[in-house]
Amino acid sequence: MSPLDFLADLTNPDLRFLPKALAVAMMSSIVCGVVGCYVVLRGMAFIGDAVAHAVFPGLAVAFVLSGNLIVGGTVAGVLTAVLIAVFSQGRRLKEDSVIGVFFVAAFALGVVIISRAPGYAGSLQQFLFGSIAGVPDRDLVVIAGTGLVVLTVLFLLHHGLVAVTLDREMARALGLRVFLHDLVLYVLVTLAVVMSVQTIGNVLVLALLVAPAATARLLTDRLGAMMVLAPVVGVVGATVGLYVSWSWDLPVGATIVLVLAAAFLLAWLAAPRHGVLAVLARGRERTPATRPGSAAVL
């Protein structure tokens, strides 16, 4: 299918779910891209994964009760995020152990709940791996609103979040409320996950948080540039992924994730300063000064 055919399908009134899926994927990519910068820079990928999985019991409860999935997911995700933040303030247990306990438990709870609902297998797959037709009309507005809230809060707290990420001890000495910043960041990650989960899927949404931001990190040494690049990478990846998935009839979430992973790989190889090729090239320039062939190995 040519891109032109894809464009025609996007405007086809019989395929209304397609532009809707594209809109949601793009909004998710923008918000996840920006939030993802903090996730990557703070080494919070595991927390992102935890929250993504923890959203599941909320979705399951909402599904069983025929309630709003976004509300259900948000409640469960925020609850887990708060629990992680509280438990990880203590020194005895490392954060990752706390997360390991909570997120698997939450996920298991979700599986148990949804197993009680009729049509168990189909709905489970839709939650875990996303669906192109997964978003009802009324959720579009909610998703856009959620995204706007997340970006606004990030903008308002930017300086504090940077200070806390750089050096927690110093942030405390400056009188910043470190715990509050942690908590807000966890909740923002949760919201970014929840707004993306219906299209991308519970298991795959982590890639949307981490891959674009990690790609952007390889391309720049400036935080501002990184926070612009990450959502751009995400939006391009989501659009290309949706196109490929629609053309070849592939699962949409997985295809988007694969495209993003390919983008990351490309940046890892070819990034101007930190890419493997650039490092090798610099190594070769230096080689004559040292022992032949040694620089590339080092």
Place this chain on the structure above:
Amino acid sequence: MSAGLRVRGVEVDLGGRPVLRGLDLDLRPGELVGLIGPNGAGKTTLLRAILGLTRVRAGEVLIDGHPLRRRRAEIGYVPQRHEFAWDFPISVEQVVLTGRAGGLRPGRGPGVADWRAVDRALRLVAMTDLRRRPVGELSGGQRQRVLVARALALDPSVLLLDEPFTGLDLPTQESLLTMFTGLADGANGEARAVLMTTHDIGSALFACRRVVLLNRTVVATGTAAELRARPDAWSETFGVGVDSPFLRVLAAGVTV
């Protein structure tokens, strides 16, 4: 109203264990004071107590005669270098700006006054030329200067340095020490009270106007000459015999 830092009868417990007991310390503007003691003596804990980062069981900390919560901006803090996320994609000047993050209102960017303070702090540590460099590309000595500049961003009258020399070579240590002396003297402006924890006894005795020997409490305090004449105090602080090689070197006046 007494200027500088005044610590009186401070006691701190960590995990139910007594770490500091009956600690008195005075620090006046213009002084560079070295804080020396063995590992676990409570050096970092004392700095954290002064900063209000750890609960003080008894005693008080006064800055220019006022309690900390009314004078927070008067204390600049330089934590140990490894506490900082050096792989963060951020430039030197942006890091220095975070030294003013406590005063920035949510959503409001830094103003003219903030950038002026950053300029000034960068000048004081001689890092103006590298202000746009990503911090990950700096050498150890330059990194230490950036952290000092960040602490100076609020133009504090008291500066607390935690192990500023760790992992740095001698020439770098020397140039930093010259800078710390200048910051205390007020060679480039106002005089400051500078308190520095260090394991480098030689530098401390050589450059500090006063040295404080700490082990749970202040064992002794005085000038280099005064303390050289007191092997008993060193012996008590470090738990070594009065005839240990360490004290003989010290007494011989050789800087270690």
